[in-house]
Amino acid sequence: MQRIHNAIQLTGLSDDDLAELYAYPVRLDRPWVRANFVSSIDGAATSGGLSEGLGTPADKSVFAMLRELADVILVGAGTVRAENYGGARADPRRRRALYDRGLGGHRDGAPPPIAVLTASAAIEPGSRLCTDASATPIVITTAAAPQDRKQQLRDAGVRVVEAGDIAVTPKGLLRALEELQLRRVLCEGGPHLFGELLDADAIDELCLTTAPVLVGGTARRISLSAHEFHTPMARRHILLDDDGTILTRWARR
Incomplete structure (x- = not known):
């Protein structure tokens, strides 16, 4: 790996290199929650109303690898609707190889399911989440939902x-994932879900891509919460792409 001022040049990294850099801890005894977001230089979480508007080739490569490593992809219902989520796709051979190496993946090569958090079960049965999925989608909801x-x-x-009865707390969410034996958790948003998990000290790490653009406007940040909090984080690595994209991995101290 070519290192530049303590950073790693993305060009030339293999899929195996990326997998090593983003591997989950081994022998987890509880759900480990990793969040993945993209942001503009000036802090916008979307462009044109969608996070996809900020995507770069480097971001898409890491996005795909994070999905390959995960047991489950956690998303809020608003993000599912806004981004028109379908099921995750995965390379079965790579998923099996990652599992055999203890990095993540799945022993049978199956793709990770999408798990949607919605207290009211407000997901359309005809949405892409339900009709375009190789792995059975999961809706985490409440007893009070219709x-x-x-x-x-x-x-x-x-x-x-x-x-939960009338609400799904972060503690209840993690308990449900543990009961499903889904411990390598990849949270893809949105900002409200991420903010709630941060407020509850339930985020173990953040993978953040900074796209080389300025957006302006009124786009939201990557996290929104009712309270301000101060969570110290430790930098695990920085990846640099030739187009200016910066990919960082931060873990809770």
Whole structure:
């Protein structure tokens, strides 16, 4: 690896190199929550209303690797609707190889399911999440959510998990993921879900891409919460791409 001022030049890194850099801790005994976001230089989490508007080739490469490593992809319902989420795709051979090396992946090569947090079970059974998925999608909701909605989702092939009475707390969410034996968690947003998890001290690490653009406007930050908090983080690595993209990995101290 070519290092420049304590950073790693992305050009020339192999998939194996990326997997080593982003591997989850081994022998986890609880869900480890990793968040992945992209931001502009001036702090915007979206461009044109979508995070995809900030994507670069380097960001997409790391995005794909993080999904390959994960057991489950956690997303808020608003992000599912805004980004028109479908199921995750994965390379079965790579997923098996990652599992054999203890880095992540899956022993059978299956792709990670998408798990959506929605207290009201407000997901359309005809959405891409339900109709375009290789792995059974999961909706994490409440006992108070309308029963007919939950039944419609079950009928559409969704696994419905009740993780609270009228609300799903971060503690209840992590308990539900643990019961499903999904410990390598990749949170892809949105800002409200990320903010709630941060406020509850439930985020173990953040992978942040800084796209080489200025956006302006009124775009939101990557995290939104009711309270201000101060969580010290330690830098794990910096990757630099030739187009100016900066990819960082931060872990809780």
